Amino acid sequence: MNSMNEILKEVMAISGEFSVKEVTARESIIFVETSRLNAILEILKRKGFSHLSLITGVDRIEDGVFEVFYTLFRWETGEALLVKSSVSRDAPVITTVMHLWPTARFYERDVHEFFGIVFDGNPDLKPLILENWKEIPPMRKDFDPQKYSNEHFPDRHYGSEFLVEGGGENE
Amino acid sequence: MSNEHKAWERVANMLRSRSLWMLYYCTGCGAIELPPTMTSRFDMERLGIGPMATPRQADILLITGYLSTKTLRRVIYSYEQMQSPKYIVGFGSCTLNGGIYYDSYATINKLDLYVPVDLYLAGCMPRPEAIVSGFTALMSKIDKGEANGWKEYQEKNDWFKRNQIEALGEVYVHDEFHE
């Protein structure tokens, strides 16, 4: 059972260099451009990282990019691998991985709903959790939840009597 | 009201206060406080309060914690299925003023804008002792005939409906799972 580094070396041999950052003995992160992302994921799946446990996104608004994380897991040795790639904020399109992992369909639907990243090839990019949501995707940093909450859900106005008596009459 | 009707109403209130049936609908994190309240340590049944499976049979609807817009739609639908006289008890600070989720895009901040609340229990989340003392307070309120949230909902119905539409857009939604 070759360790994770040997696998990564084999992958680099096939698809070229990419930077590797080791977090713990059994977990590391690799940074990949979106153009090579699909090929590398496919190779990693063949090499043993058979389980896709999560797809999630991070909004790097200062660099103007969205980072998309693919968390892979290897059952034989219990190693986890985070494949990170970034997509520009104004045209966030990335190819789907449904052909590798069918379960990716709902992860991609979730990321699409909360970040607006389009996974082309995924037929089912409907809203998953929010109902009747008209605003921009809420997990983006340029969306202000406080403002939305104040507009849509009026607050309780605490008049003077509440503060002074400390809620005496509720006994 | 004729005094015969008033006397009958007083007897009815006495009956209603001693036999309250609670709906099995745990909307938030406070619901985990209910099992200890029902079982042998605090024994809610000795106050005449017991869980019921359907809104048709229930008298109290417990809003136990933060209330997201999706759950609020189901709460309104269940509340309207319950039969009056019916009461709502709000648990914790999330129903009072939004609690720690005051700035969230998904949860409401003031419960009694949308449904009439008869009793608030402070605490995040109120422990079983607080729940039991809250219920005894509700029972005395019903006994005195002051717990008229359900009458309010009937009289000021359009005010409630307007608030609901403002916050939720529409109450009866079509989602993919029910076509």
Next chain:
Amino acid sequence: MFMNIVITILSGIALLVVAFIFTVTLEGIARKIEARIQRRYGPPFWQNFIDIFKSLTKYSISHGFIFDFGILMALGGTIATVFFIPAGSLAVFPGIDNVFVVIYLLAIGLLGMAMSAVGSGNPNASIGIGRALAQMLGYELPFMIVILGVFFHHGTSSLSDLVSIQIAQGAYNVWLMPIGGVVAFVSLIGMLGKKPFDTFIAPAEIASGPLVEYSGKYLGMLMIQHAFATFIEIGLFVNLFLGGGRTLWEFLLKFLIVYFSIVIISATIPRFRVEQAIKFYWKWPLILSFVQVIIVVFVMGRR
């Protein structure tokens, strides 16, 4: 002639009042016993009265004509059956209170509630009614076979005559036919719908089954019907197997003992699935009831 009509009416009303008050207090005490078994205090024993009258004061919804008519038929049938149960000295129709009439009049109550529950259009209710009718086929058969033996041995199927025979004989049927008594007791638990056999009103699985759409006064009427049905079923068992009682108090005492033993059993046993319940009833109780009847018919012969 006119006098005994008045007497029957009065004793009928007395029987109804006794049945209602006694059974509802007993159910309240039963809740206290169950609470004690679960190491808690439980509600006051008059709690069931409060629940019933509170439900009657509430508003309610109706799903149409058959929803109402079914409930009226259920409560009406069950009230009619109560008159045919002799309670010690209080026998409303001595001589013509036939057991088959009691069992089949009770079926009106079940059919009425079944119609009204399915009329509410809720799938939980239809599933509950399907389970109730299937389970009825389970517990009713052993009971009927055993009471066939009782009628054959005593040569009469009228309740009040059976009671007077047992009193005169001094030996209760439960001593004459011990296996029959045990089988009847087990199927009595099924009839009452107590814990091991209450799959048709399982609150967790099918939201209290047939009762899912009943609110307010319908619920109150169904609780009254349940109280009367309990009185009929346990009264039937006491009269058939425990000699019914010379005075009203003796009957009520035996009623109480039988009821509390069932409550204690049902407080400690989890719920059966429906086919398990039917398989259970068709295995041991049915075989034992056949053994008992064969003993009675071929060995003991007529009295």
Next chain:
Amino acid sequence: MSILFVLAASLFAAPLFFLVSKLKKSVAYMAYAAFQVLVFLYVFFWGGTGSSYEVVGITSKLNFNFSMTSVNWFFASIVMLIISTTAVFMFPLKKSPVKVFLLSLVTAGALGAVFSADFLTLMIFWEISTWSSLLLIIQDKEKSTGEAIKYAAIAAVGSYSMLFAIFYMDSRLGTVEFSSVALKIESQPIGVQLTIFIALAIMVLAKMGSFPLHTWLRGSHSSAPDEFSPILSGGLTKLGGFLLFIMSIALPSFKGFGNLPILNGIPIVNYGFALLGGISIVVGTVMAIRMEDAKELIAFSTVSNSGYIVLALSIGGTYATAGGMMHILNHALASAAMFMAIAAVAYRTRTTKMHEMGGLIVKMPVTFAVYLVAIISVAGIPPTSGFVSKWLIYQQLVENGLPFLAFAAFFGSIGSFMYVFKPLAGIFLGQLKPEHEKVREAPLIMLAPMTLLTLLTIFWGVFPSNAIRSINRITESIGGGTVDVTFSRIVALTGEWDSVLVTTVFAIGFAISLLIFIRAKRARKVDLLDNYTGGDFLYTAELYHFSYRMYRPFDRLFEKWPSMENWLSSTSEKIKELGALLKAVFFNRNPQVYIALTVIVILGAFWWLR
């Protein structure tokens, strides 16, 4: 105005109706209905005036004997009541000249069979009605020839065994008349009595659809035209009851088999026959619970109820006989009413599949009421007549102490709650399907006969003494015991009950609950879309109508049980192969083999007949 005139009129009316309906269908149907009603009234009101006896000589030995005793009157009035109400009922249904011709032939055959005084006439007229019903079954549905063949095969088994019985009786006793056979049969040796009894029993089982020969009922009912099913299950199976009554009660089979081993009061042969009836109750009930088509379900309920009749009339005794006869009357009324209700629903909704319908109580309330009273009677619940007959049968079971037959009887009556309730819930209750939005109540001409049957069921349920007195007249005429009946009370050995009292007490209970209902606050009417669904919204309400395989836990219990129909179809496969083998061996092409075979057969015949 004797029986002959009535019989001749109904026989010659058949071709007449055929010709008239060639010109104008509705006129023919009206004439047919009027004729049947007239015959019924004539038979019903003429019966009470004692008995008359007529003979029609055809050859020296072969003559038809007809009699008008109380037995003939009882069965004639039941059969004619069902046929005349169905005749009125079927006016709006699809009309065709062939159908009206066959229907009137069926009536003529049934009438002749019921008035017969000897086995031969009974056999001949019965075959007329069987063959015409055979042709009638394949009128409506296209693929129903398979079912008709199954019916023909089993009917043939019955009629051949009866034919054998007739010839055997003629050769042994020299007569086929009921009364004279009854006199001569006691002196015969046990073997003779046994063969006659068994041969006739096979005919009864085949025609009533009891246990071993019940598989034809389901197919013939589901493919028969809607207007024929009530006659088939209400009328024709009752002819089996007539033969059963003659066979086991009129010919004193109890004395005849007296010296066979007795099983608490019943000779072993009768007990075996009753056991077959018991098994047919259990099989009919279990199969009925698992049916998804309303007509098949009621067909199996006919199997179960004819099991009751076989059980009751074969154990004999005063109460079982009275109970059996009363059950023939009740089941005729109830199953005819059920089939008519289902036919009315099918007339409006074009289907009899229960899960394709729902909520029709809103659109067809009267049909619902008719169906409700009919199922209360089939289930045997007090205010209706179904309970009276079952109660009488139970009295006899208790009196003789027969645990296994009692088990079958109790299983049948409690199981009947399950299968009678399934169509009620599937068709009438629950949410209305959108395509049934425009369904209207059945036409008045359909409702009138149905309500008549319902009122009769309730009348004989509340005042059973009226029916039991006429049954007493029958049992007296053949020397059996009678059930003593006052105006409202029925007294039996092991207990008595008062039907008027039960109904009044039920009315009092109903009034008390009505009082509570009105005293409390008025309920707000809510349609079936506003239902508890675990807090979620409900848009397509008819998806929520739960009626497909309503008793799933019960079905799972009986999945692995052997089914009679599969067993029969596998045997028929084997017989087909055997036939193919024989064909290959004997029927080859060259003629000499044929000649040789015929010669051998003729020789054999001569040897046997010398």
